[in-house]
Every structure is written in C-alpha cells, then in structure tokens.
Amino acid sequence: MRNERYSRHYILPGFGELGQQKLQAARVLVVGAGGLGCPVLQYLAAAGVGTLGIIDHDHVGLSNLHRQVLYDTNDIGRAKAEVAANKLRQQNPEIEIRYWVEQLYSNNVADLIRPYDLIMDCTDNFAARYLLCDACRLLDKPLIFAAIYQYEGQVAVFNVADKEGIKTDYRHLFPTAPTPLEAPDCNVAGVLGVLPGMIGILQATEAIKLLTGIGVALINKLMTVNMLDNSSFIFEIPLTASAGTVYPQTLAELSTFNYEQYCASESQLIQAIDAKEFVEMWSAEDVVLVDVRDPNELPRLSHPHLSIPLSTLSAQIKKIDSTRVIFICHTGKRSLIAARYFYEQADAGQQIFHLDGGMIALENYTND
Structure with missing residues (x-):
C-alpha cells in the first residue's frame, strides 16, 4: 500500500514505488550532526530512509545556530545527537532513528558502522575523516564525504566500484593530512551560514542516488562548489598510491591506530x-x-x-x-x-x- 507521505516520489520517472522501497529498507549512519549533518539528516529522514543512525559527541552552542538549522535557541547546551533524533522523530515518526552521544574512536568505529549499508562523513576534522576512510575500506562500506571551507564545499563518493571495478577513498584525495594552516576548520576560518545547507543537500542526494540506483553518483569523483561566483566543477580522483604512508591494513590494526597522533604527530x-x-x-x-x-x-x-x-x-x-x-x-x-x-x-x-x-x-x- 502506498504511503501518501512519499506520493511525489512514486510518480517520479525512474524512481517510483521500487525506489521508495529501497529507501525504506536502507540503513544509513550519519557521523556528525553539525553543519553538514543537519541537512543530511533532515532530508534523508523526510525521504523515508528506514533506519538512520546519528553519532556526535558535541553539544549545541549559540555559534552553531546560523548554519545548523535543525537546532534552536532552546537547544543550547543539549547533546546534538539526542536533539536531532527527537526532532527527526517528529518530522517522520515512521522511520527508526538511533543515536550515540559519543566520539568515534579506533576501538569503537567498527562496531558502530558495521550494521549500516551506507556511511555519511559529516565530520569536521582530519582525524575523523581518516578513521572513517580506513574503517569503511576494511569493512567494505560505501562512504559519502563532504567538507566545507568559508565559501566553498566538496562532495565525493568513496569505496564504491566504478564500471572498471576501481575504488578510491579519502587517502587517494589526501595521501597525507594537510597542516592546520593549510586547512583550518570553521571555528578558525569561518563559514557562510548557507554553505553547509547546500553541500549537505548534495551529500544527501548522492546517498539517495546510491541507495535507489537513480542517476549517476559521484563515484571516484570530487565535486566542488563555490558560493561566491556560483562555479562548480567535477574532477576524477587520481588513483595515487600513499607511498611512505603508514595506515591500518586490518581491523585489529585499526582498533589501536592513533589517528590524532597520525594527523598531528607533534x-x-x-x-x-x-x-x-x-x-x-x-x-x-x-x-x-x-x-x-x-x-x-x-x-x-x-x-x-x-x-x-x-x-x-x-x-x-x-x-x-x-x-x-x-x-x-x-x-x-x-x-x-x-x-x-x-x-x-x-x-x-x-x-x-x-x-x-x-x-x-x-x-x-x-x-x-
């Protein structure tokens, strides 16, 4: 029986009832409930993704509110993951939502991401990105990455084979971690409030494309968008080797790998x-x-x-x-x-x- 909530999906050419059923059966984990995570969560919940997981150890702050529009002034001081879960349940009570108010570490990442079909990297630091990259590679989980910087954002689909069977991941894009001055976070560099909304929606769109099979996903490609001049471009991620770079080759090695030290050994x-x-x-x-x-x-x-x-x-x-x-x-x-x-x-x-x-x-x- 069709659900009126998704009636506009049913009539979409190439999507239809089968596409909605695929979303309902999907399990998606969103790591980070901040600027990127908010729009990703809101649109995937609205779209009817059957199970959404949320991981974030942070709490809502006043400086978050200009871009993290899932939250309001009354939420300041509360755990983002818990607030997000409660609001998403009101938005769509027909889906299952789980949350963890904790930080992702080497010794818990495998257990947290293993039950999910698709992982959304909505984090804001290099240690978490490399951790998710390695965990998803070792567990063979598709990973949709996004990042924002001032007026510009990036989106990519990792660990999914293209027609030639080639898979790339975050380490192909950044074999070694950039220095803090090369890539400061929004706490230091600032960010246009609407930017994470736009990039997060692109990230959610890639998730829906992967889960339903519609369109052409950004597999092995990086899309960049600049809000100042409305420019965007897509380029192929090179299959470069991480020569001289040490990173985990097994889940056992992953569980003890120090990503904070790896990204900032000093x-x-x-x-x-x-x-x-x-x-x-x-x-x-x-x-x-x-x-x-x-x-x-x-x-x-x-x-x-x-x-x-x-x-x-x-x-x-x-x-x-x-x-x-x-x-x-x-x-x-x-x-x-x-x-x-x-x-x-x-x-x-x-x-x-x-x-x-x-x-x-x-x-x-x-x-x-």
Whole structure:
C-alpha cells in the first residue's frame, strides 16, 4: 500500500514505488550532526530512509545556530545527537532513528558502522575523516564525504566500484593530512551560514542516488562548489598510491591506530597550559608570548608580546626567536593551530606552549 507521505516520489520517472522501497529498507549512519549533518539528516529522514543512525559527541552552542538549522535557541547546551533524533522523530515518526552521544574512536568505529549499508562523513576534522576512510575500506562500506571551507564545499563518493571495478577513498584525495594552516576548520576560518545547507543537500542526494540506483553518483569523483561566483566543477580522483604512508591494513590494526597522533604527530611536543601556569611563566626572560588574534580583538593582552595574527604567521614566523614560546588567542583553538605550525618550523630545543582556553580562561582566572 502506498504511503501518501512519499506520493511525489512514486510518480517520479525512474524512481517510483521500487525506489521508495529501497529507501525504506536502507540503513544509513550519519557521523556528525553539525553543519553538514543537519541537512543530511533532515532530508534523508523526510525521504523515508528506514533506519538512520546519528553519532556526535558535541553539544549545541549559540555559534552553531546560523548554519545548523535543525537546532534552536532552546537547544543550547543539549547533546546534538539526542536533539536531532527527537526532532527527526517528529518530522517522520515512521522511520527508526538511533543515536550515540559519543566520539568515534579506533576501538569503537567498527562496531558502530558495521550494521549500516551506507556511511555519511559529516565530520569536521582530519582525524575523523581518516578513521572513517580506513574503517569503511576494511569493512567494505560505501562512504559519502563532504567538507566545507568559508565559501566553498566538496562532495565525493568513496569505496564504491566504478564500471572498471576501481575504488578510491579519502587517502587517494589526501595521501597525507594537510597542516592546520593549510586547512583550518570553521571555528578558525569561518563559514557562510548557507554553505553547509547546500553541500549537505548534495551529500544527501548522492546517498539517495546510491541507495535507489537513480542517476549517476559521484563515484571516484570530487565535486566542488563555490558560493561566491556560483562555479562548480567535477574532477576524477587520481588513483595515487600513499607511498611512505603508514595506515591500518586490518581491523585489529585499526582498533589501536592513533589517528590524532597520525594527523598531528607533534601534539605530544606542544604543551597545553592553563591560566595559572601561563601567569607563572609569562615573566620569564626566555619566554615570548605570541598573540595570534586579529589586532582589533578584545580584550588586549597587557603583558609585552608579539602580535602576529594566525593568517600572517607563515610570513612573520622568523620574528619568533626564543627558547620558550607561548601562543595565545581568544579560546585556545587558533593558538593550538599556530603552535602546531610553529612546531614544524621550530629549531631543536625550542619549547612550544599554548594557553588552553585562551583569553577567556585567563580573564576568568585573574577575576577570581
């Protein structure tokens, strides 16, 4: 018996009742319920995908709301995965929705993705992307990838064989992880609010095409879209070998692989310090403070320091000449990126620190 909810699908040429039945039988896991995950979840739920899984350990914040339109002001502070699941059940009570308020790790990824037919990569960091890439390759799961940066987005379909039997994955696109300065996330670089909506819809469309067999999916192809000039193009992902790159070859190796270290191997050599440690250190003769905020950001740092905005760090890095260097920003995110970049250029023996929590943490400490 036909369901009136999907009546416009039934009359679509090439889709029809069979296409809707395929969606109803499908199990799709969405990893990340943020800017990309919100539109993906909303449209797949509305389309009638039978089982949707949601994984996200984050909570709704005010700065999310300009682009993560599944949430509203009343949701601030609540777990994204739980809020999304509740709202999607209201949107379509006829489908099954499962959720996990937890982070994806090497030791849980296989169990979480194994029951699903299709995985949606809606994450925002390289460690998670490489983790999903390897897990899907080892478990032979199709993976639909998307990413956003300021005004531009990307979509690709991985681990699905084309007519020649060729499969590509994220490692063919990026054999090694880009540096933090080469590809900062939206917390640092910013993002146009409507961009993840558009890219997420493209990602959901690729899922529907794969699940139903309609159209031509972006198998072994990367599509990029630029919102500023309305340009888009598609190119073939090269079947390049990851020469010299070490990554898991078995599920056992996957379960113990350290992706955080793989994507930022310097992390153990960059020390995060709290506000108390910062105050104790900042007067030492061999310490240089580097403020990587933009010059107009408040509050000002009263102690002598170098002002080098993150966007100009590569051009001014030679100005930093000290045995110990402390990077600081507003929240601690940009300072960590700056510290990682500086680590790659630093001389032997230099100690690198960043203030965890940034100026916010420092103000809270000094006001107590």
